[in-house]
Amino acid sequence: MSAPLIAPLIEAAGLSVAYRGEDGAPPLQALRAVSIAAEAGEVVGIVGESGCGKSTLAAALIGLLPGNAVVTAGTVRFRGTDFLALPEAGRRGLRGRHIAMAFQDPMTAFSPVLTIGTQLTDFQHHLAGQGRAARRARAGAMLARVGIADAARVLDHYPHELSGGMRQRAAIAAALLMTPEVLIADEPTTALDVTMEAQIIHLLRELRRDYHGAIIVVTHHLGVVGELCDRVHVLYAGEVVETALVDDLYHRPAHPYTRALIACDPAGLTGVTRPLPTIPGRVPELAPPPPGCAFAPRCTLATARCHIEAPPWVAVGPGQGARCHEARPRGCDPGGTDPKGADANGAIR
Amino acid sequence: MLSYAIRRVLLAFLILFVVMLAMYGMVFLVPGDPASVALGPRATPELKALLTARMGLDQPVAVQIWNFFRNAAAGDLGFDVWSRRPVLEVILEVFPRTLVLGLVALGWAVGLGVALGCLAVVWRGRPVDRLLGVLSVGMIAVPSFVVALYSLVIFSVWLGWLPAIGAGERGDFWGQARAVVLPAFAVGIGWVGYTARLVRAAMLEVMGASHIRTARAFGLPERIVVTKYALRVAIIPAIAIIAVGLGGILSSAVFVETVFSRPGIGTLITGAVQKRNYPVVMGTVLFMTAFYLLVVTLADLLIARLDPRVRDVLRG
Ligand SMILES: Nc1ncnc2c1ncn2[C@@H]1O[C@H](COP(=O)(O)OP(=O)(O)OP(=O)(O)O)[C@@H](O)[C@H]1O
Numbered sequence: 320m321s322a323p324l325i326a327p328l329i330e331a332a333g334l335s336v337a338y339r340g341e342d343g344a345p346p347l348q349a350l351r352a353v354s355i356a357a358e359a360g361e362v363v364g365i366v367g368e369s370g371c372g373k374s375t376l377a378a379a380l381i382g383l384l385p386g387n388a389v390v391t392a393g394t395v396r397f398r399g400t401d402f403l404a405l406p407e408a409g410r411r412g413l414r415g416r417h418i419a420m421a422f423q424d425p426m427t428a429f430s431p432v433l434t435i436g437t438q439l440t441d442f443q444h445h446l447a448g449q450g451r452a453a454r455r456a457r458a459g460a461m462l463a464r465v466g467i468a469d470a471a472r473v474l475d476h477y478p479h480e481l482s483g484g485m486r487q488r489a490a491i492a493a494a495l496l497m498t499p500e501v502l503i504a505d506e507p508t509t510a511l512d513v514t515m516e517a518q519i520i521h522l523l524r525e526l527r528r529d530y531h532g533a534i535i536v537v538t539h540h541l542g543v544v545g546e547l548c549d550r551v552h553v554l555y556a557g558e559v560v561e562t563a564l565v566d567d568l569y570h571r572p573a574h575p576y577t578r579a580l581i582a583c584d585p586a587g588l589t590g591v592t593r594p595l596p597t598i599p600g601r602v603p604e605l606a607p608p609p610p611g612c613a614f615a616p617r618c619t620l621a622t623a624r625c626h627i628e629a630p631p632w633v634a635v636g637p638g639q640g641a642r643c644h645e646a647r648p649r650g651c652d653p654g655g656t657d658p659k660g661a662d663a664n665g666a667i668r
Numbered sequence: 669m670l671s672y673a674i675r676r677v678l679l680a681f682l683i684l685f686v687v688m689l690a691m692y693g694m695v696f697l698v699p700g701d702p703a704s705v706a707l708g709p710r711a712t713p714e715l716k717a718l719l720t721a722r723m724g725l726d727q728p729v730a731v732q733i734w735n736f737f738r739n740a741a742a743g744d745l746g747f748d749v750w751s752r753r754p755v756l757e758v759i760l761e762v763f764p765r766t767l768v769l770g771l772v773a774l775g776w777a778v779g780l781g782v783a784l785g786c787l788a789v790v791w792r793g794r795p796v797d798r799l800l801g802v803l804s805v806g807m808i809a810v811p812s813f814v815v816a817l818y819s820l821v822i823f824s825v826w827l828g829w830l831p832a833i834g835a836g837e838r839g840d841f842w843g844q845a846r847a848v849v850l851p852a853f854a855v856g857i858g859w860v861g862y863t864a865r866l867v868r869a870a871m872l873e874v875m876g877a878s879h880i881r882t883a884r885a886f887g888l889p890e891r892i893v894v895t896k897y898a899l900r901v902a903i904i905p906a907i908a909i910i911a912v913g914l915g916g917i918l919s920s921a922v923f924v925e926t927v928f929s930r931p932g933i934g935t936l937i938t939g940a941v942q943k944r945n946y947p948v949v950m951g952t953v954l955f956m957t958a959f960y961l962l963v964v965t966l967a968d969l970l971i972a973r974l975d976p977r978v979r980d981v982l983r984g
């Protein structure tokens with residue numbers, strides 16, 4: 320993993336999170352030694368199948384893990400300070416203002432009995448100095464900015480009166496209200512149909528042009544990552560199995576799981592294949608996690624060693640690494656791009 | 669919303685109609701004919717015939733039922749057999765006392781219950797929460813007339829702080845206020861525990877909802893998360909149950925009014941039953957049924973106002 324010279328804007332370092340089991344059941348290890356980081360101006364993607372711990376990671380980054388979750392190792396740092404060690408009041412001061420989150424499933428993310436306007440006004444409580452009217456006006460302006468026509472009227476609507484796409488836009492608008500340094504979008508397009516998804520991706524791409532904070536996009540959809548992100552962390556069964564710049568990830572994936580994900584991405588398929596390809600097998604149990612490589616049972620390259628010995632982190636190239644026994648550092652790769660250059664250009668094709 | 673309101677009111681009238689039919693049927697099930705029951709064992713046949721004619725009991729059943737409904741619709745619930753005053757007048761004379769008792773009891777009980785329920789949620793799992801849990805079960809389990817008897821003995825007889833009987837003189841506000849304290853305490857105490865448990869359960873469910881996590885993710889203070897975002901959702905099922913429970917409040921008022929010899933619907937109906945004063949019994953039951961339906965209907969309309977989702981389902 321690339322070692323940043325200065326402390327990153329936000330990072331999880333060796334973070335392990337477990338959910339306590341009910342009635343003496345063993346704890347479910349949702350995250351194991353996860354390290355990710357995001358810099359200002361950067362869009363970082365976190366991909367993985369359902370249940371691999373994406374939402375848990377997102378919740379940990381904003382310090383809102385559910386009550387039955389325990390951080391067993393590692394830290395979350397915002398501007399170098401240990402976020403999880405802060406008292407609750409300190410964390411609350413950061414939330415919304417410095418780190419904001421657009422939640423998965425905008426259907427239930429807003430209170431059903433308060434209007435969008437009321438909620439977006441409340442969410443700006445950090446600006447207590449301004450009156451409600453001023454904050455409401457800001458909310459209206461932000462709704463207009465995320466592409467909601469008729470924003471003034473939408474303020475008076477209840478969440479269920481909006482379409483899925485509008486709600487998702489409203490959720491993003493809410494997260495942007497305080498121009499936070501870190502914006503976390505958990506599955507921003509999952510609940511939407513293809514047209515809506517394209518619109519939201521378009522919106523996020525526009526946002527990254529004039530927004531200078533870090534954006535962390537959580538998704539199980541590799542296509543979204545390709546459209547939006549500079550850098551990607553692939554999560555599998557609670558572990559980061561591969562980290563790469565988005566170009567490298569698509570063209571030179573180092574982990575068999577990443578390759579399988581790319582092979583299953585409907586957008587990358589040519590011609591009509593039915594049924595859609597899937598990765599055979601299922602995500603492993605995490606209470607407790609299997610010894611050896613968690614992906615081994617589904618992996619076509621797995622050897623006997625993969626089932627017993629946990630794979631090491633292998634740096635395969637600049638800014639790219641994979642947790643795999645079979646991964647090898649790339650030699651002098653003629654097609655390799657300079658990661659710094661790609662970073663600066665935004666690395667979007 | 670308007671069409672929902674109209675439908676709701678029509679439904680209330682339908683229920684009232686069925687209740688009235690059932691009540692009328694009851695009159696025929698009572699052993700002996702109403703006239704002899706009203707007049708008692710010493711009635712002469714002439715007197716009985718006279719009363720039967722005056723009560724319209726010599727008419728065909730259909731006509732009797734029609735008259736009953738027509739009179740009830742016009743607010744004529746018949747005459748008190750003993751005092752010969754219109755039943756409605758007798759009821760309206762004491763009803764405000766019961767209404768005040770019920771409202772004061774409901775008010776303090778629900779207010780305190782909601783507050784305790786919220787506290788239990790904020791401190792969930794801590795000793796305070798467990799203590800509140802035990803206390804509220806205790807409060808629900810003790811019958812209101814037992815509370816009434818004990819509070820009467822302690823606060824009126826031993827300590828002499830509050831009046832033991834009556835409802836205070838008309839026009840004497842403080843006298844009336846002092847007289848309502850103990851009865852309202854006795855009637856309401858079960859409801860404190862009940863409301864607290866109800867609100868706690870509803871709140872705990874709501875606190876796990878994702879919109880609460882959203883509110884927290886924006887750093888909203890816990891106080892606002894609980895009182896605005898969670899309570900606003902959790903109170904909706906509580907309102908429905910409290911409205912239905914008003915029936916329970918009114919029936920415990922019957923006992924408590926008797927204990928405190930407090931004029932009201934409770935003392936009226938117990939007295940009327942003892943004296944076989946059927947027009948008063950029937951009129952009171954009918955009146956209270958109508959009142960109860962009114963409250964439940966209003967609660968439904970309030971819920972529709974508070975929950976925009978219900979409002980829209982109704983509109984659509
Ligand atoms: N509150 C909880 N209590 C217990 N286990 C949980 C809890 N939340 C999540 N888990 C478990 O932790 C693991 C990771 O869940 P998480 O929600 O982080 O996955 P995800 O990648 O976001 O999935 P999805 O794509 O479905 O949103 C899953 O096995 C899930 O069952």
Ligand SMILES: [Mg+2]
Nearest residue numbers: 373374375423
């Ligand atoms: Mg998730």
